[in-house]
Structure formats: structure tokens, C-alpha cells
Amino acid sequence: MMDFQKFYMGDMYDAYKYLGAHVEGDSVVFRTFAPQAERVTIIGEFNNWQEEEMTEAVRAEFYEIRIHGAKEGQMYKFVIYGKNGRVEHCDPYGFGMELRPNFASIVRDLDKFEFTDDKWMKNRTRNFDRPLNIYEMHLGSWKRKDADRQDDPDRKVEEGWYEYDEIAEDLIKYVKDNNYTHVEFMPLSEHPFDGSWGYQSTGFFAPTSRYGTAGQLQKLVNSLHMAGIGAIIDIVPAHFAMDYYALRHYDGSELYEYPASDVSDSEWGSCNFLFSRREVACFMQSAANYWLTEYHFDGLRMDAVSRLIYWMGNESRGVNEFNLNFLKKMNFGLHQLHPSAMLIAEDSTSYPGCTKPVDQGGLGFDYKWDLGWMNDTLDYFMKQSGERVHAADKLTFSMFYFYNEKYLLPLSHDEVVHGKKTVIDKIFGSYEMKFPQCRALYMYMMVHPGKMLSFMGNEIAMIREWDETKEPDYFLLKYPLHDSFHHYIMDLNEVYTAEPALYEKDYDPEGFKWIAINDMQNNVYGIRRNGRESSVAAFFNFSDKEHVYVYTPEQDETLTMLLHSDWECYSGTVPKPARRKKIKARGIGGGRIELPAFSAVLFEIKQGI
Numbered sequence: 336m337m338d339f340q341k342f343y344m345g346d347m348y349d350a351y352k353y354l355g356a357h358v359e360g361d362s363v364v365f366r367t368f369a370p371q372a373e374r375v376t377i378i379g380e381f382n383n384w385q386e387e388e389m390t391e392a393v394r395a396e397f398y399e400i401r402i403h404g405a406k407e408g409q410m411y412k413f414v415i416y417g418k419n420g421r422v423e424h425c426d427p428y429g430f431g432m433e434l435r436p437n438f439a440s441i442v443r444d445l446d447k448f449e450f451t452d453d454k455w456m457k458n459r460t461r462n463f464d465r466p467l468n469i470y471e472m473h474l475g476s477w478k479r480k481d482a483d484r485q486d487d488p489d490r491k492v493e494e495g496w497y498e499y500d501e502i503a504e505d506l507i508k509y510v511k512d513n514n515y516t517h518v519e520f521m522p523l524s525e526h527p528f529d530g531s532w533g534y535q536s537t538g539f540f541a542p543t544s545r546y547g548t549a550g551q552l553q554k555l556v557n558s559l560h561m562a563g564i565g566a567i568i569d570i571v572p573a574h575f576a577m578d579y580y581a582l583r584h585y586d587g588s589e590l591y592e593y594p595a596s597d598v599s600d601s602e603w604g605s606c607n608f609l610f611s612r613r614e615v616a617c618f619m620q621s622a623a624n625y626w627l628t629e630y631h632f633d634g635l636r637m638d639a640v641s642r643l644i645y646w647m648g649n650e651s652r653g654v655n656e657f658n659l660n661f662l663k664k665m666n667f668g669l670h671q672l673h674p675s676a677m678l679i680a681e682d683s684t685s686y687p688g689c690t691k692p693v694d695q696g697g698l699g700f701d702y703k704w705d706l707g708w709m710n711d712t713l714d715y716f717m718k719q720s721g722e723r724v725h726a727a728d729k730l731t732f733s734m735f736y737f738y739n740e741k742y743l744l745p746l747s748h749d750e751v752v753h754g755k756k757t758v759i760d761k762i763f764g765s766y767e768m769k770f771p772q773c774r775a776l777y778m779y780m781m782v783h784p785g786k787m788l789s790f791m792g793n794e795i796a797m798i799r800e801w802d803e804t805k806e807p808d809y810f811l812l813k814y815p816l817h818d819s820f821h822h823y824i825m826d827l828n829e830v831y832t833a834e835p836a837l838y839e840k841d842y843d844p845e846g847f848k849w850i851a852i853n854d855m856q857n858n859v860y861g862i863r864r865n866g867r868e869s870s871v872a873a874f875f876n877f878s879d880k881e882h883v884y885v886y887t888p889e890q891d892e893t894l895t896m897l898l899h900s901d902w903e904c905y906s907g908t909v910p911k912p913a914r915r916k917k918i919k920a921r922g923i924g925g926g927r928i929e930l931p932a933f934s935a936v937l938f939e940i941k942q943g944i
Contacts, residue, residue: 417588568632616661859930881929892942900936
């Protein structure tokens with residue numbers, strides 16, 4: 336039985352365990368919340384789509400029915416009679432849903448799959464002092480089948496998509512070969528328009544049927560954990576799709592959305608959630624908890640947080656206190672339920688305290704995307720060498736504000752679509768000139784404090800913008816520049832996970848120091864990263880001319896080269912030595928570090944020579 340007081344007070348995080356469709360022995364119990372409905376009926380495969388009356392449950396405003404003989408996998412809809420007449424709706428709390436353009440909900444039994452990832456779940460943390468290098472991906476386009484091939488005539492997944500568990504083996508191998516620590520899936524909740532990439536949802540509890548069932552998604556996450564790979568999922572707490580059959584005007588009234596048109600519709604043509612209504616807060620809190628609890632996801636990346644902080648995402652319209660209080664309450668509750676799960680904000684605002692705990696006055700996120708770093712860095716690399724001399728602040732400004740929040744550095748899907756060009760294509764210069772600069776860019780990203788995220792295709796230097804209907808251009812690996820770039824990213828990621836100095840003190844000012852910041856005329860920079868027991872240093876030449884930098888430490892040091900972005904094996908100009916090169920840098924006189932044009936070099940630092 337549900338605690339109705341908690342539901343009406345906005346204190347519930349598991350409303351889905353009462354509402355929705357639940358298999359109980361040889362029957363299924365269906366329940367829905369529709370306070371303004373005049374009556375509610377149910378239609379489905381179990382009653383030949385003939386309406387059966389749902390009765391008011393223990394509490395008014397809730398409707399329920401037990402259908403004997405109903406089974407998992409069967410489709411159903413709620414028929415709501417209200418101010419808009421008779422409207423067929425999918426179940427707001429449904430655990431499965433038909434593939435678009437159809438919209439019937441599907442009965443799913445979440446308890447059938449048994450997880451075997453106890454060790455992973457027990458040992459996981461929020462990775463503040465651990466490596467966190469995220470491979471962001473769109474599951475439907477990371478790898479695709481030939482749409483015309485029909486290996487299985489009974490296949491329900493269409494249009495070349497792989498099913499959740501079917502793709503697991505290839506995905507695990509690829510992520511491990513490329514040395515990423517986590518996978519982040521763009522939204523997997525059901526959505527009607529492929530081009531929304533899942534960010535306009537109709538089924539907040541329904542894994543999209545494009546790729547299979549709830550049980551298959553559970554199996555995928557379990558497989559990732561068993562292979563030592565974390566799994567993060569995007570959710571969209573700010574708005575929902577306007578389709579008539581979903582949440583919009585669900586009970587004939589504005590139950591989930593604002594009644595006023597000037598704030599009810601978002602800039603994306605979707606409906607904004609009304610979180611001042613506590614039942615709506617319970618809906619979203621429960622959805623967030625659902626993905627962490629029932630699928631063992633290790634983190635939630637919340638989209639468009641700025642639209643929750645400010646009215647319509649516009650700072651000039653002021654803070655939306657209702658949404659802000661909801662956000663704080665949800666994050667606080669999720670952390671109590673899942674202390675080791677990560678909550679990540681995609682927030683473009685400068686609202687303070689995003690990653691500060693709620694009980695300290697913050698919003699309660701663990702990480703915030705550093706969109707300022709992303710914009711400044713890409714803008715710097717778009718400039719030619721001579722212009723970069725006057726744009727040094729694009730590289731240095733991030734460290735003036737970095738310790739205000741726990742930032743994550745994103746080169747995400749948003750940067751490789753809609754005419755923005757891909758990451759490598761943004762970089763100034765000819766096709767050949769882009770590669771050494773891009774290699775240096777990624778080492779700069781790795782050495783800069785903060786966790787990291789990169790979108791699929793970045794690792795092979797995709798030139799074509801991402802398209803959700805096509806997989807990345809893996810054929811590019813036939814070409815030496817792309818193949819060597821891919822190997823460079825693999826090696827860079829491996830170095831990152833192997834060097835504690837690159838992640839242990841990401842959010843401790845003692846973990847970072849500028850070594851070279853006064854040689855802007857030559858576009859030369861140096862960064863030192865300190866761990867608890869180790870240190871590394873990286874030197875960058877972002878100009879089109881060779882340069883020799885003389886590094887003079889405070890005391891004698893030996894620098895052992897770990898990685899050079901311009902080694903010949905990466906299509907560079909410098910032969911890779913058979914043994915690791917060492918440079919003795921004395922406190923008096925220093926050590927000479929040769930930096931080819933558009934290059935970056937990473938060293939391990941040991942005291943003494």
C-alpha cells in the first residue's frame with residue numbers, strides 16, 4: 336500500500352511501486368492517478384481492447400483494477416474521460432511502451448532479472464578521487480544493423496537497431512579497448528520523435544522499445560558492471576513531450592504541466608513540469624530513483640537544469656523557487672537512497688552552489704558540466720596561431736572559477752551537430768593541420784583538473800557531424816591519420832587511469848599549478864598535477880612553430896616522458912624512443928624541453944636527478 340500522505344506532501348521516491356501495472360501471481364493490478372477525471376477505463380490485449388471500468392482505489396483520485404489472466408508483455412491503455420472528452424493514454428508510470436507511432440503501454444515484470452553485480456555496487460563511489468572518463472553515446476546509432484537484413488522474422492526491434500543485451504559484448508570490448516571508465520547513455524526513456532534523441536519523453540519509466548525490454552536493459556547494465564565499466568543515464572526532469580496520449584492534459588486538466596501558456600511551453604515545443612504541485616514532484620523523484628534502483632545505473636545526468644533554476648531558463652525572469660526547492664529535495668533524497676550514485680548537472684548558468692550539498696545551501700549535484708571551459712577551449716582552437724597569442728584567457732580563465740564547483744569537462748553530442756562541425760573539424764587549418772592540434776587539445780583536456788566526457792566518434796576524429804540514423808564513420812580507421820589518432824586517444828586514456836596525479840586531487844587547489852603561463856607570445860603553456868604521492872607535468876605548444884621551453888623547477892627534478900602527442904606512431908614528427916626519455920631539470924639552469932609545432936608532452940616527475 337502506498338503512503339498517500341507522503342505522496343501528497345511530495346516526499347515519495349517510489350510511487351512507481353504502487354502506480355502503473357504490477358504482476359501479482361496470475362493477475363496484473365493497474366493503477367493510475369487522475370484527480371480531475373470523470374471516469375477511467377482500461378483497454379488492452381487481455382480484454383480484446385474493450386473498455387473495463389476502473390474503480391476508485393482506497394483513496395479518491397486514484398483508479399485501479401485487477402485483471403485476472405493478464406500477462407507480462409501484453410499491451411494496454413488507460414481511457415480517461417474528462418474535460419477533453421474521451422482520450423486514450425499510455426500509462427504515466429508504465430514500465431514498457433510500444434514503438435512509435437503507436438503508444439500503448441506494455442506490462443513488464445521488473446523482478447524477473449537477477450543482478451549479479453553485488454561486488455560492483457558495494458565498491459562503487461562517486462569518483463571524486465578516482466578516474467572518471469565518460470564515453471557518451473547514442474545507443475541506437477553507435478552500431479547499427481543493415482535495415483534490410485531480416486535475421487529473425489519475429490524481431491520486434493526495427494530499422495537496424497541492436498537490442499540492449501545484444502550490443503553488450505561489442506560495447507564492452509570497445510569501451511575497454513579505448514580505456515574509458517564509464518558509458519553515458521543519452522536518454523533511454525520512451526520518446527516518439529527519433530530526432531529528439533530521447534530528450535522529449537512520453538514514457539519516463541519505460542525503456543524505449545527501440546532496443547528491447549526493461550529486462551534486456553537490466554542485463555546490459557549488469558554486463559557492464561561485471562566488466563568493470565560504470566553506466567550513467569541521461570534523464571530530462573524539466574519538460575515532457577506534448578503528444579496528446581502522454582502526460583499533457585492527462586486527466587483532462589493541467590495535471591503535470593503549467594496552466595499558463597507563457598510558461599507551460601518550453602523553447603523545444605514541449606511542456607514544462609509543474610513542480611509546485613507535490614504529486615508532480617513525486618512523479619519525477621520516483622522516475623529518477625527508478626533508474627538507479629531498478630537498473631543499477633551509477634549516475635544520472637540531468638538535462639537542461641537551467642530551465643529549472645530560472646523561469647524558462649532566463650536569468651532576467653528570476654529564480655523559480657518552486658523548481659529550485661524541488662531540485663534540492665530530489666537530490667537530497669536521491670543521495671540518501673543511493674549514497675554512491677553520481678548526480679550530474681548540465682547547467683549553463685552561473686547560479687552558485689550547484690555542486691554544494693543541499694544541507695550546506697547548495698543544489699546537491701556531484702558534478703556540473705563546465706560549458707564555459709568547453710566554449711572557451713573550442714573557440715581558442717578555432718583561431719589561427721597568430722590570433723591565439725591574444726586569446727590566452729580562453730585557456731587560463733577556467734582556473735579562476737574552477738574550484739567554485741566540481742566541474743566535469745564535456746565535449747558532448749551538442750558540439751557535433753546542427754552545423755557546429757565536429758571537434759576536429761572546428762580546429763583551424765587544413766585537414767592535415769587539424770590532427771596534431773586535436774591531439775594536443777585532448778592532452779590539455781586530460782591534464783586540466785576535472786573529470787571528462789567525450790562523445791562517440793570523437794575518438795576516431797569524425798569529420799561528418801553526428802546523425803542519429805547512422806553509426807560513426809568507422810571506415811575512417813582505414814586511413815592512417817584517423818587510425819593513429821584513435822590509437823593516441825586509447826593511449827591517452829590509459830595514461831589517465833594509470834596516473835593518480837591526474838585525478839586524485841581534481842577538486843583540491845593543491846592538485847594543480849601553472850608551470851608555464853607567461854610565454855603567451857609563443858602559445859606555450861605548462862601544467863603540473865599533483866596526487867597524494869605522485870606528480871606529472873605537461874607542456875603544450877599551441878603555435879605553428881617549434882619551440883624549446885626551459886623548465887626550471889624549484890629544486891632538482893627528473894622528468895620521465897610518458898606520452899608525446901607528436902610521436903611518429905601517431906602520425907607526428909618525433910620518433911618514439913625505445914626507452915622512456917628522461918630530462919634532468921636542475922633548480923639552477925633548468926631542463927630543455929623541445930616542443931614541435933602543435934604538440935603536447937606529458938612527464939612523470941620525481942624529485943632529484
